[in-house]
Amino acid sequence: xxxxxxxxxxxxxxxxTGLTAGVGWCVFHGGSTxxxxxxxxxxxxxxxMTPHQVHQLTPEQARATLxxxxxxxxxxxxxxxxxxxxLYALPVGPAAxxxxxxxxxxxxxxxxxxxxxxxxxxxDPGHGRGDPGAVHYLPDGSGRWDITEADSNMLNAELxxxxxxxxxxxxxxxxxDGEAGPGGALPLQFITSDLYRRVALARSVNADVFLxxxxxxxxxxxxxxxxxxYCGKHKGGAANERFAAMIQRAMMDxxxxxxxxxxxxxxxxxxxxxxxxxxxxxxxxxxTPVPAALLEFLFLTNDSDAKVLLDMRAHKLMAHDVALAxxxxxxxxxxxx
Numbered sequence: 001x002x003x004x005x006x007x008x009x010x011x012x013x014x015x016x017t018g019l020t021a022g023v024g025w026c027v028f029h030g031g032s033t034x035x036x037x038x039x040x041x042x043x044x045x046x047x048x049m050t051p052h053q054v055h056q057l058t059p060e061q062a063r064a065t066l067x068x069x070x071x072x073x074x075x076x077x078x079x080x081x082x083x084x085x086x087l088y089a090l091p092v093g094p095a096a097x098x099x100x101x102x103x104x105x106x107x108x109x110x111x112x113x114x115x116x117x118x119x120x121x122x123x124d125p126g127h128g129r130g131d132p133g134a135v136h137y138l139p140d141g142s143g144r145w146d147i148t149e150a151d152s153n154m155l156n157a158e159l160x161x162x163x164x165x166x167x168x169x170x171x172x173x174x175x176x177d178g179e180a181g182p183g184g185a186l187p188l189q190f191i192t193s194d195l196y197r198r199v200a201l202a203r204s205v206n207a208d209v210f211l212x213x214x215x216x217x218x219x220x221x222x223x224x225x226x227x228x229x230y231c232g233k234h235k236g237g238a239a240n241e242r243f244a245a246m247i248q249r250a251m252m253d254x255x256x257x258x259x260x261x262x263x264x265x266x267x268x269x270x271x272x273x274x275x276x277x278x279x280x281x282x283x284x285x286x287x288t289p290v291p292a293a294l295l296e297f298l299f300l301t302n303d304s305d306a307k308v309l310l311d312m313r314a315h316k317l318m319a320h321d322v323a324l325a326x327x328x329x330x331x332x333x334x335x336x337x
Contacts, residue, residue: 117168117169117170118167118168118169118327118330119169119170119208119209119330119334120169120170120171120172120205120206120207120208121164121169121170121171121172121207121208121209121210121211121326121330122171122172122173122174122201122202122205122207122209122210122211123157123160123161123171123172123173123174123211123213124157124173124174124175124198124210124211124212124213124284125150125153125154125156125157125173125174125175125213126149126150126153126212126213126214126215126294127148127149127150127153127214128150128153128154128175128177129175129177129194130183130186130190131150131186131191132148132149132150132151132181132182132183133148133149133150133153133214133215133217133300134148134149134215134216134217134299134300134301135147135148135149135181135182135217135300136148136300136301136303136306136309139303145181145182146306146310147300147306147309147310148181148182148300149214149215149217149300152215152297152300152309153213153214153215153297154175155315156213156297156315156318156319156322157173157213158173159315159316159318159319160211160213160319160322160323160326161173162319163319163320163323163324164323164326164327167323167327169326169327169330170205172201172205172207174197174198174201175198192283195283195284196283196287198212198284199283199284199287199288202288202289202290202292203289207288207290208290208291208330208333209243209290209291209292209326209329209330210284210285210288210290210291210292210293211247211292211293211294211295211322211326212282212284212285212292212293212294212295213295213297214294214295214296214297215296215297215298215299215300215309216296216297216298216299216300216301217299217300217301218299218301218302219301221301221302221303222302223299223301223302224262224263224298224299224302224304224305225262225263225264225265225298225299225305226248226251226252226255226262226264226265226295226296226297226298227248227265227266227267227268227296228244228245228247228248228251228266228267228268228293228294228295228296229244229267229268229269229270229273229282229285229293229294229295229296230243230244230267230268230269230270230285230292230293230294231269231270231271231280231282231285231286231292232269232270232271232272232280233269233270233271233278233279233280234280234285234286236289236290236291239291239333240285240291240292240293241267241269242291242329243291243292243293243329244267244293245267246325246328246329247293247295247322247325247326248264248266248267248295249325250321250322250324250325251295251297251318251321251322252264253321254314254317254318254320254321254322255308255314255317255318257317257321258308258311258313258314258317258318260304260308260314262298262304262305265296270282270285270286282294291329291333295322297309297318
């Protein structure tokens with residue numbers, strides 16, 4: 001073989017080896033390899049009238065569901081029509097730029113004592129922050145509506161809070177925003193993030209009890225009446241059941257006092273009612289570490305129930321009796337004090 005042919009063969013081999021190595025590096029370092037199992041963030045979400053759903057996101061996708069936490073950013077209400085990502089998924093507690101301190105450090109000022117109270121209650125007015133929940137549309141077929149679940153929940157929570165504060169309790173609401181009415185559904189990752197933030201509030205304030213406040217909806221418009229949900233598959237399952245029973249009884253008493261006699265739909269154990277074995281689907285009752293229940297006031301999809309929810313006198317009676325039930329439950333936890 002001629003010398004020039006030998007050199008050409010050697011050069012070809014060197015070039016082929018380099019090209020193979022380059023392609024291999026791209027495949028293993030810059031290609032579209034599957035995300036490792038450890039790098040997948042799993043969101044589970046469920047709510048009233050919503051089946052359990054699981055969503056897998058990469059860490060980058062999960063972070064993209066949250067807004068910037070820059071200290072100078074000021075949350076603003078996004079117009080409802082835009083359906084943009086709501087600015088609610090902010091951490092509960094200290095701001096993100098606050099650094100932990102050593103409590104034994106001589107320069108740390110003493111903690112300001114909390115004002116004495118009978119207990120700490122967290123009320124969770126469901127939906128809102130871009131999600132109206134169930135809606136009562138006028139029966140004339142015009143598509144107009146007169147009440148949304150988010151607004152009804154907010155009113156109920158504020159009235160119950162006022163009653164409890166007058167009794168001497170420290171009360172927190174998981175949201176305080178208004179609602180602009182029906183609109184498109186929010187992405188599920190935003191709903192999930194919001195639900196866990198509500199649970200985080202209960203943890204951060206060392207709550208004694210947690211009550212989620214909802215209104216119901218059904219495709220069969222004749223269905224009516226209140227119901228109360230609890231998670232029995234929980235280390236505090238017995239307390240959750242007792243709390244739910246007291247709330248449900250209070251609701252029926254208030255409605256009867258008002259002069260309305262809907263069906264008593266009773267209390268419902270989450271996992272059993274949804275046929276999910278040991279898994280409770282409602283995040284706020286499953287994850288909250290203190291006794292918790294989810295009250296469905298009435299059905300906004302039922303004209304008679306909706307009429308009650310449009311009457312302030314009914315709201316005040318329901319709020320009064322529910323607050324008394326919370327007080328009675330916490331008194332029993334304190335030994336009757």
